[in-house]
Amino acid sequence: MSLRLMVQGTSSDVGKSLLCTALCRIFARKGYRVAPFKSQNMALNSYVTSDGKEIGRAQGVQAEAAGVEATVDMNPILLKPKGDMTSQVVVRGVPLQDMSAVEYRQNYIPQALQVVKESLDRLRSEFEVLIIEGAGSPAEINLKSRDIANMKIAELADAPVILVADIDRGGVFASIVGTLELLEAAERNRVKGFIINKFRGDIRLLAPGIDWLEKRTGIPVLGVVPYRRNLYIESEDSVVLDSLTAAAAGQNQIDVAVIRFPFISNFTDVDPLRFEPDVSLRFVADVDQLGMPDLVILPGTKNTVDDLVWLKRSGLAEAIRCRAKDGRVLGICGGYQMLGSRLFDPDFVESDLPELEGLGLLDVTTRFLPQKTTVQAQGTVLTLPAQSAVLSGLPVEGYEIHMGQSERGKRVAPFCRLESENGRKQEEGAVNETGTVIGTYLHGILHNDSFRRILLDQIRIGKGLAPLETTVSNHRRRQEAFDEWADTVETELDMERLFSIMKMFEERSVIK
Template sequence: MARYIMLQGTSSHVGKSVLATALCRIFYRRGQRVVPFKAQNMALNSYVTKEGLEMGRAQVAQAEAAGLEPSVEMNPVLLKPTGNSCSQVIIDGRPLGNMSARDYHTGYALKAFDAVKAALAKLEENYDTIVIEGAGSPAEVNLHDHDIVNMRVAKYAQAPVLLVADVDRGGSLAALVGTLELLEPDERDLVRGLIVNRFRGDISLFDPAVAFLEQKTGKPVLGVIPYIEDLGIDEEDSVSLEDKQSLPAAGDLQIAVIRLPKISNFTDFDSLAEEKDVSLYYVSDAGSLGQPDLIILPGSKNTTGDLQWLRQSGVAAAIKERYRNGTPLIGICGGYQMLGTAIYDPLHTETDCDAIEGLGLLPVETTFAAAKATYQVTAQWQALPFLEATLTGPSLKGYEIHMGQTTVADRELSQLTVTSRSGRPCALKAGTARKDGQAFGTYVHGLFDNDQFRRDLLNALRQHKGLPPLGADLRYDDEKERHYDRLARIVAAHLDLDKLDAIMREAHP
């Protein structure tokens, strides 16, 4: 039987995902067959497996830290908010449909728990250690009866729980004590230890607080984890964007990503942020756009709604002004659709509108369809005009997640060709570029994770500014491995691993 450990938090965004990633790496480096698990994610940051199934991004990072290929058993239930208290419900990697929050929590959530139990059973067959991540807080009493991600999972698996609080946000002692007080007695018994996360400064100064917590709660404090700068770990949802740069900083190249209200898959740009000559920042209002060297329109879970927001907020006008002054644009997925002339929604998949006018910067039109395209892909761009350069990408890797079909008015335009989907050869168009090299868009996520293509694009920006080119020194996959190892070293140095092992052995001898 596999041994379990579960991380639950006093609230969202206390660092559960990152600590679960650290534990996966620690156990993996020990030689254990470790696997991550989260019963239910609510996030717009998703990923497509080799089988073409969709799952939350946080478990992808945890799988990588554990030396594994991501699979949907690691995250059997995914909720993708679409707006108006509604989410797309994805079970075992496939979309079931849209549900209101009320309909899901009161009518379907407990049915979805069958998928959770089945996924855990599969993982137990193949792994000796399972690191489980909870969501939000187990003390949200309004959600308690329909919870399928916190204490219901812990009880089902008889998993010992570590309760995590974020001291950097303030109120961590009250959060830990209060959360325990709100739990049912049998749930409180499952909490076997406490972790205080993101401590800045001299950790020894926190010793009196540790003594207080242990005396007050009767639970051991397994560790006080320092605040870790430059994590380099994929984040789960848009809450983490609050921690990302919102204004341009010093750097040869300044790249602005538009922070749409329903922004999705913003991890597309993490590799750009890792480049030493790039200052990448997120823009949520027209006044913060500045004068970037490149503007990126990211993916969206509600393309038409975010397109309306662009216009109403004045961000669309600011983008067009920069475009007229020579700033290039790139659109990814929903951003690609927005750059076109029109978006049609005959099935009303997003809104009651039949059609909405696009930004008109690419000669393409998009029609939303009922079927969702989810594939890992390989693609090639034989001659991509970008500013004064012509870029090539003979073997680009990425993935598609979209419900729209885009047609191109001018077939002579440079187009990105998808050469395989989920391992099957094909020849499909999934991107378009202007002839003048000032804008292009694509459905392929992860495009910038391709090292040579990313550096060629950045060097085209450097050439446009009169700067010399740089070599493709950054190997993004290798950089992520270094980040996982660094995270594991720091957490291991501040966590009582012997006590953790004892807790896991006691729960599952």
């Protein structure tokens, strides 16, 4: 048996993922073997497990906070949107097929529920504590009949539910009471506490509202968690990018512009740049915002072809080509594919266009294939030309998630030599003749401290600035962030009461 807790929200983006991350860390520090679980996740930020399977990035991060290896059981169903009505359905880490929302709900949900149940049962047998994350809201009336993410999962796990509400967006008491009113009696009985999240201000001003809420519902408020800025914990939802999208560069010495594609994915690749002391990091979705950045990054995308078409129509494609003459450009995964001369899609894997011209900044062609590559990899940067020569020989590691294969022409050099966890060895990526344009399939390339700092220092030298001697440790900062966030949440929550709720449900399950 295991202790279980399910964290649900009154809506999306109330902070469920981050609270689950904190709880994973808190219980791990108490000596428990902890696992995160989210039955069905819809996200474009994904994580590759050590055996080359794909899950939602939030569960990978939560596993890291818990100090355990991430597995597909922690997120057995992953939906990766490819458009307004279609998603790639990933089951136990492997793409199944693209489905419309109607097709998925009507035809696949019963099979998905069985997959979810099997993963949940395995985790319950292997771990002492399960921190289960819901999705959206449990009170979506139009979705409840086919729910495999909220109350149905709480029932399967026989887990108590803590309901989280975001006070920063306003209407916190209405959202909590309204959610409860829309639940069935048995579902309401499973809700054993509330967490009010993202609070700013004097807690004394909130006390009358908390008293009213507890009297009205008979359910305790277990804590009020303060609004936190600049947590170095990766986000799953691209809504967080709104605060990083700016029309002008900041005051720091290196200006980095990341292209915010409509189908941007794995944007956490650039997270370490947020904490470099000399970098202004901004996300750009309009040609007027681009300006004259020192480095342009084309990140990953779930739909390379459609995002490339958008890039051209927006005017950003031509602006990037012009900027590449004096600045640097880095393309990662789908961004790498766009930098090439041509993209071929004869099997219509990505879109309904069989062929499309790329940006032409790299002598590379890409052919999309039905098979998906998902591997962790590590290796060494090869001997690079001209302005990237100083990067040569650096060790790098990361992961690949892509459905295309790229072929280099004569006017580029390979970027690195990689060995994947499955034993595959290859020369990967491409660099142009001047060393100013780099493309790679290696997600996480900027999480490599030496590579990131040396790349930035070369930009500094080109601007007549001295290189920085200090290097931000990505790994250390992540671990410190987990502990700092766990400290905050543990301080603000009534952990003794929370633990007693979990213990009560465990004992009830034993009796059953």
